[in-house]
Amino acid sequence: MSETVIRARNVGKKYRIRAAGQRHQGFRHLLEDIVTTPWRRFRKNSPSTAVPELKEGEKTDFWALRDVSFEIARGEVVGFLGRNGAGKSTLLKILSRITEPTEGRIEIAGRVASLLEVGTGFHPELTGRENVYLNGTILGMSRREISAKFDEIVAFAETEKFLDTPVKFYSSGMYVRLAFAIAAHLEPQILIVDEVLAVGDAAFQKKCLGKMRDVSEREGRTVLFVSHNMTAIAALCTRGVYLKNGKVRLIATPREAIGAYLNDGLGDQYERVWDDVNTAPGTKDVRLRSVRVVSEGKTTGDVPIDKEMSIEVEFWNFTPDLHLSVSIHLLDQFAAPIMSGANFPTSALGVDPWRERSYPVGLFRARCTFPQNFLNNVNYRINVAILRNFSSVEFIAEDVVSFSVYDTGTTSKEFTGNWIGVVRPRLKWETEQMAETDSERLTPLSLTR
Numbered sequence: 001m002s003e004t005v006i007r008a009r010n011v012g013k014k015y016r017i018r019a020a021g022q023r024h025q026g027f028r029h030l031l032e033d034i035v036t037t038p039w040r041r042f043r044k045n046s047p048s049t050a051v052p053e054l055k056e057g058e059k060t061d062f063w064a065l066r067d068v069s070f071e072i073a074r075g076e077v078v079g080f081l082g083r084n085g086a087g088k089s090t091l092l093k094i095l096s097r098i099t100e101p102t103e104g105r106i107e108i109a110g111r112v113a114s115l116l117e118v119g120t121g122f123h124p125e126l127t128g129r130e131n132v133y134l135n136g137t138i139l140g141m142s143r144r145e146i147s148a149k150f151d152e153i154v155a156f157a158e159t160e161k162f163l164d165t166p167v168k169f170y171s172s173g174m175y176v177r178l179a180f181a182i183a184a185h186l187e188p189q190i191l192i193v194d195e196v197l198a199v200g201d202a203a204f205q206k207k208c209l210g211k212m213r214d215v216s217e218r219e220g221r222t223v224l225f226v227s228h229n230m231t232a233i234a235a236l237c238t239r240g241v242y243l244k245n246g247k248v249r250l251i252a253t254p255r256e257a258i259g260a261y262l263n264d265g266l267g268d269q270y271e272r273v274w275d276d277v278n279t280a281p282g283t284k285d286v287r288l289r290s291v292r293v294v295s296e297g298k299t300t301g302d303v304p305i306d307k308e309m310s311i312e313v314e315f316w317n318f319t320p321d322l323h324l325s326v327s328i329h330l331l332d333q334f335a336a337p338i339m340s341g342a343n344f345p346t347s348a349l350g351v352d353p354w355r356e357r358s359y360p361v362g363l364f365r366a367r368c369t370f371p372q373n374f375l376n377n378v379n380y381r382i383n384v385a386i387l388r389n390f391s392s393v394e395f396i397a398e399d400v401v402s403f404s405v406y407d408t409g410t411t412s413k414e415f416t417g418n419w420i421g422v423v424r425p426r427l428k429w430e431t432e433q434m435a436e437t438d439s440e441r442l443t444p445l446s447l448t449r
Contacts, residue, residue, distance in 0.1 A: 110189025
């Protein structure tokens with residue numbers, strides 16, 4: 001059994017929020033009140049800036065985290081997901097011992113290095129060289145240990161030219177490069193990285209992700225990672241923790257956690273109907289009436305992989321003689337675009353009869369059909385766009401419907417593993433023998449050298 005290095009039990013963090021206009025009391029604030037009271041009274045009585053009277057001592061409690069429990073084993077890479085304000089950063093600050101929990105208990109076995117904000121742990125007046133030693137000392141490293149890693153840290157951070165420059169002159173990207181290099185190379189048992197990597201450029205982000213993978217896989221260290229980059233979490237992490245409103249909603253594989261996070265709020269919205277034309281997506285000329293997913297003659301959010309599936313789009317046209325077309329955008333569970341399709345290109349399967357016609361006033365339905373054995377068994381989302389004259393976009397309605405494709409077992413005899421990718425088309429394959437050979441005369445190339 002893997003060794004547990006982090007154990008959280010019913011962790012909660014409460015903050016006290018004061019009503020607008022209230023402040024912490026102190027001698028300095030008392031003097032400020034004496035000086036500013038006449039002006040505040042004038043503003044309160046002014047008709048244009050009237051401020052409602054606040055009840056004295058009015059306060060409220062806000063739980064940033066509540067009843068959070070989990071265990072993390074040595075060598076795991078765990079991604080924390082959630083919207084802004086879900087409690088991710090608060091949790092990492094507790095794990096980094098920057099703040100204490102209001103309730104519950106956290107047990108950590110090993111030295112922790114944290115990278116939570118740009119410039120965390122840096123002294124602005126010290127040079128990059130001096131901050132490397134300062135951070136290493138804070139992490140509990142000896143000067144000899146820091147010196148042994150120094151050249152590797154500087155090379156990774158790519159800050160050789162500015163090594164003896166005070167870090168207060170560094171850009172945010174330089175800050176992050178040096179801070180991450182220190183945190184990753186000074187051998188902490190647990191590395192905690194917040195969204196701060198987003199400050200760096202794409203090449204450095206890729207470099208950091210590779211380093212975190214090496215830290216985990218080759219060196220057996222634990223990594224806690226917060227990011228809004230779902231692709232990075234899916235590629236790097238072994239587990240995902242989805243936080244919502246300060247509580248753990250799901251702990252699962254990265255794919256399952258990401259799917260729950262991205263689809264939360266969408267629900268099983270495989271059909272959307274707007275009965276009130278005034279609130280329907282669109283413009284004064286064209287508005288949506290409904291969008292639905294149809295398979296086997298019924299509206300559904302669960303589509304068999306070996307059956308056809310259609311997206312039906314109903315829309316109103318209020319202006320005569322418009323040349324309109326409908327386009328759908330297929331996205332994966334990470335909201336990354338997979339493909340788009342419209343009803344105006346010619347196709348081997350036929351041409352939409354409305355392709356060359358102008359639309360009169362009325363209600364219309366466009367249907368796009370996907371063949372069987374085309375999509376993979378993952379979650380999908382649909383955007384709908386209405387175009388005018390085949391080119392200009394009238395409007396786009398995002399995340400209109402979502403659905404899942406499931407494997408019915410018809411292909412289980414062909415391949416028992418998970419098919420990679422977001423599409424899974426059955427392509428034409430042909431294999432032919434090029435020549436006859438004598439197996440006894442064949443010699444592996446490696447043995448002839």
